[in-house]
Amino acid sequence: MATTDAPPPMTGEDPVTSGSAGRSGPAHVPDTLDVAGATPVRHPLRWLSVLVLAVLAAQLAHFLVTNANFEWSTVGSYFGAQVIGEGIATTVELTVVAMLIGIVGGVLVAVGRMSENRVLSAVCGAYVWFFRGIPVLVQLVFWYNLSALLPRISFGVPFGPEFVSGQTNSLITPLLAAILGLGLNEAAYMAEIVRGGLLGVDQGQSEAAAALGMGRARILRRVVLPQAMRFIVPPTGSQVINMMKATSLVSVIALADLLYTVQSIYNRTFETIPLLIVACLWYLVMTSVLYVGQSFIERHYARGATRDAPQGFWDFAFFRRGSAAGAPLAGKPDTGPEQEETTP
Numbered sequence: 001m002a003t004t005d006a007p008p009p010m011t012g013e014d015p016v017t018s019g020s021a022g023r024s025g026p027a028h029v030p031d032t033l034d035v036a037g038a039t040p041v042r043h044p045l046r047w048l049s050v051l052v053l054a055v056l057a058a059q060l061a062h063f064l065v066t067n068a069n070f071e072w073s074t075v076g077s078y079f080g081a082q083v084i085g086e087g088i089a090t091t092v093e094l095t096v097v098a099m100l101i102g103i104v105g106g107v108l109v110a111v112g113r114m115s116e117n118r119v120l121s122a123v124c125g126a127y128v129w130f131f132r133g134i135p136v137l138v139q140l141v142f143w144y145n146l147s148a149l150l151p152r153i154s155f156g157v158p159f160g161p162e163f164v165s166g167q168t169n170s171l172i173t174p175l176l177a178a179i180l181g182l183g184l185n186e187a188a189y190m191a192e193i194v195r196g197g198l199l200g201v202d203q204g205q206s207e208a209a210a211a212l213g214m215g216r217a218r219i220l221r222r223v224v225l226p227q228a229m230r231f232i233v234p235p236t237g238s239q240v241i242n243m244m245k246a247t248s249l250v251s252v253i254a255l256a257d258l259l260y261t262v263q264s265i266y267n268r269t270f271e272t273i274p275l276l277i278v279a280c281l282w283y284l285v286m287t288s289v290l291y292v293g294q295s296f297i298e299r300h301y302a303r304g305a306t307r308d309a310p311q312g313f314w315d316f317a318f319f320r321r322g323s324a325a326g327a328p329l330a331g332k333p334d335t336g337p338e339q340e341e342t343t344p
Contacts, residue, residue: 069273070273070274070277071271071273071274072274074271074274074275075274075277075278075281078265078274078275078278079278079281079282083261083265084258084261084262084278084282086256086261087256087257087258087259087260087261087262088258088282088286090255090256090257090258091247091257091258091286092244092286094178094179094182094247094250094255094257095240095244095247097179097183098178098179098182098183098186098243098247099183099186099239099240099243100183101179101183101184101186101187102182102183102185102186102187102189102190102239102243103190103236104187105183105184105186105187105190105191106186106188106189106190106191106192106193106194107190107191107194109124109127109128109187109188109190109191110124110190110191110192110194110198111198111220112124113125113128113191113195114195114198114199124191127187127188128188128191128192130188131184131185131187131188132185132188132189132192134185136181136182136185136246136249137249137252139181139184139185140177140178140181140182140249140250140252140253141252141253142181143172143176143177143178143180143181144172144174144177144253146168146172146177147167147168147169147172150168151167152165152166152167152168153165153166153167153168153171153172154166174250174253174254174255175255177253178247178250178253178255181250182243182246182247186239186243189239190236190239193232193235193236193239194228194232196231196232197228197229197230197231197232198224198225198228200228200231201224201227201228205223205224205227206219206223206224209222209223233294233297233298234294234298237290237291237293237294237297237298240290240294241287241290241291241294244283244286244287244290245283245287251263258279258282258283259279262275262276262278262279263275
């Protein structure tokens with residue numbers, strides 16, 4: 001009768017690893033690794049940098065609180081003063097008007113530079129070269145003193161009769177000189193920003209629109225400019241913020257903006273530092289509002305740039321978290337991989 005060997009008894013030990021010490025075999029690799037007892041990685045430099053920053057922040061706070069020369073009570077009394085509000089209104093008005101001139105003029109100059117008309121392109125290029133090459137402070141002083149060059153300004157037929165004329169000192173007020181100096185200078189910078197945005201649009205978009213029978217003006221207005229806004233908006237937002245800060249230069253031509261108002265006050269009261277702090281705080285407030293507005297505008301024009309672009313603020317927040325962790329967008333549950341249908 002044939003006999004077979006009985007199976008080894010089940011002792012709960014791995015036959016591969018429970019052999020004698022002299023037996024060699026493949027090492028047992030567990031399916032999962034236990035990391036509960038792993039030693040975390042130390043980052044001493046991070047803690048050192050945090051400690052240094054904390055010490056510096058404490059020193060700054062101590063300096064702001066204990067130094068009596070800041071005169072925080074004076075800062076608080078002037079921060080909401082009516083005269084300061086009038087200077088802020090002039091600053092905002094000047095920023096809006098100058099940027100409107102700069103944006104409209106920049107679009108026209110950019111289109112002219114990209115024109116096939118060599119004369120028009122050369123003239124627009126010369127405009128950009130001239131106004132970008134002269135400091136804006138020099139331009140402001142020049143427009144303010146235009147009466148020394150032209151005592152009278154007239155409008156009419158060239159080399160013919162005059163329809164309207166007047167004294168330059170009466171026509172070129174400090175506000176108009178500031179608008180001309182800031183607006184014309186800004187148009188030169190905006191022209192380069194707009195031109196860069198237009199060049200960033202694929203040429204095939206214009207060719208496809210032309211194949212549909214659209215004219216050049218309509219292609220620019222309906223096809224090219226909407227796509228170029230994604231490249232134009234971020235630097236334009238920076239230019240708006242720079243323009244609001246550049247309005248402080250108009251104080252040299254005696255225009256009552258925020259800085260000039262502050263200067264007129266501390267020239268009488270000799271409270272220079274508190275009044276300058278008031279100006280700094282208001283500039284920070286206004287530029288912070290512009291930062292927030294710029295972020296919303298950028299998100300609006302970036303919706304069609306990528307697939308599954310966020311449509312609102314909360315979608316934007318969930319989109320960023322989901323993209324980092326590999327999770328789907330809010331409101332779009334993950335249905336898992338599609339299963340192929342099989343037929344028997």
